[in-house]
Amino acid sequence: MPSHSLVQKYNVPGPRYTSYPTVPYWDSSNFSYESWMQSFKKSFRESNASEGISIYIHLPFCESLCTFCGCTKRITKNHTVEQPYLEAVLKEWQLYCHEMEEKPVIKEIHLGGGTPTFFAVKHLEDLINGILKTGIKAKDFEFSFEGHPNNTTKEHLQKLYDLGFRRVSFGVQDYSETVQKAIHRIQPFQNVAKVTLWAKEIGYTSVGHDLVFGLPFQTIEDVVDTIEKTRSLKPDRLAFYSYAHTPWIKGNGQRGYKDEDIPKDDEKRKLYEIGKALLHSNGYHEIGMDHFALATDSLYKASAAGKLHRNFMGYSHSKTQLMIGLGVSSISDSWYGFAQNVKDLDDYYQLLEWNQVPVNRGHILTKEDLIIRQHILNLMCRFETTWSRREESFPELPAVLEKLSEMQDDGLLLIEEDKLTITEAGKPFLRNACMAFDVRLQRSVPETQLFSMVI
Structure with a gap:
């Protein structure tokens, strides 16, 4: 330690x-919509045939606010928002496709959020089919999504599996009722166990759990209990990452508890070191920063072979030079440049109505x-x-x-x-x-x- x-x-x-x-150091003075599109086209020409492209789709809606989360989200229980949003995402995809000189080879799709499983199964099916009908699936494609244990149904898992998804990650954070109440994320162990076992039963080859240390009121006993419960389900990979306390960012909900409620310095580090030791003792190997995987998982195999990659979606066992981010606030990466979409949903819709890729800011790399x-x-x-x-x-x-x-x-x-x-x-x-x-x-x-x- x-x-x-x-x-x-x-x-x-x-x-x-x-x-x-990093985003705060992007040079907006040398960035423009035109410079981004030039960067995108250059990367597509160089890499589409050889390695394909990745697509990240941001699905921002959640039914309740998790106060530890710093992601762009829209809190609502009104599910009529689903179809208009996905139609907008597909229009954005078509605008990118219009700039491509050949059909895109789709190597990766990742659904993030927000809460992807907020969306009805039929709507997710229409979204994925809408993406795939204009592209070609790579032979070694990997499709993945983030599932909320409380609202991921067996139908979600089965339909996405039928569409080619083989990896799913579930946000767990911590099983302590005190911690869950503080972060406004109440989900019993039984809910996580149910969706994990469903995913394995259906045939997902990589089931992941996201755990967080340093949460308000979290103790060593909480971390030990959470990892012991996690061990009993044996997910293939784990993210065990530090809670990022950034209450100065407007709208992230982190002012719902006091600074003194949060473990700091040595106290916080002990949570990580004890958790890491438990993970190691249960067969998980440390992969990059804050990630662990069993030796049978593709992430571990990529790490052992020196082929691990990292981008805005996190760690991946395969690399693509070009990643297109679709949806409000999504970030695209051409390797030569970054571009982030507008964060406001109304602005997102308006720019698409004007037939413009809804890029708001970015950076062209020197x-x-x-x-x-x-x-x-x-x-x-x-x-x-x-x-x-x-x-x-x-x-x-x-x-x-x-x-x-x-x-x-x-x-x-x-x-x-x-x-x-x-x-x-x-x-x-x-x-x-x-x-x-x-x-x-x-x-x-x-x-x-x-x-x-x-x-």
Whole structure:
């Protein structure tokens, strides 16, 4: 377990690095709708035939507000919102297809939210069929979705399976009634057990659970109990990640409890270390940051083979250069650029009515950005990076290594002539190592807190 002094020393605000540059450091002055579409077309031409594309679809509706969540969502019990929204998503997809010179090869589809299982089975079926009728499924395609244990039906699971989905993740967070009440996410273990067993019975090859440590009122006993219950269901993979306390972000509901209700520093780190030890003892291998998988899962196999990938959808066992984000607030990634859709639902509908892809902001990566991005991706996916080739170096590399020398002295990483490796002791501080490479962050340290704490 990391010492008290190390936790105190390195527990600073930092990004989670689902992208580089991180969203607060996107350069809007050099971004335009036209520059994004040029970037998108270039990436599509380069990669569609060789590796296909990924599609992320944001389904923002939820029937109740989970106060730990920082995602873009719309709280409603009115299900008449479903069909107009999915029709808009399909129109956005058609606008992208109109810019493609050939049929897209669809390698990945991921339904996120919000609550994808808020939507009726028939509406989800129409959505997926609407996407697939204009594309070609890759031979090694992977379709996945996020399910809420309280409203995922067996019909949801069966229909999505019939459409090609083989991976599902269920948001669990914690089984403590006290914690669930604080985060407004009441879901008994029986609900999670039911949907997990249904998914396995139907034939899903990867069932995942999302667990969170550092939640309000959460204790060591809560984490142990949650992981023991999780062990009994034996999901194929787990996300065990740190609660990001960002109450300054408008509308995320995190002002429903006090700062002192939240575990901090050593107390929070103990929750992770004890949880991680329990996961290891039950056959789960640590994959990248905050993710664990059984040896039989595709995520572990990709990690062992050095082929793990990370993007705005999280970790993936396969890579696509181009990811198209559909739906309100979704982020697309062409490798050369990022583009985020508008967050307001009415604005989203209006732009689509004008036959415009509803992009609101973004960033076109510079040559330096592309080099730094690869280093951070290497660290996030393989716990190491190298600059043995000339094209992997950049002018500020010596300063970066100098900044990391203190972490080396603390036994958290090893710097060799042309290689850096995160040690086992350094894995909890992975985000700190990435921050040293983040030259945009180093050049302009924020005056106000933009990110959650790294520990």
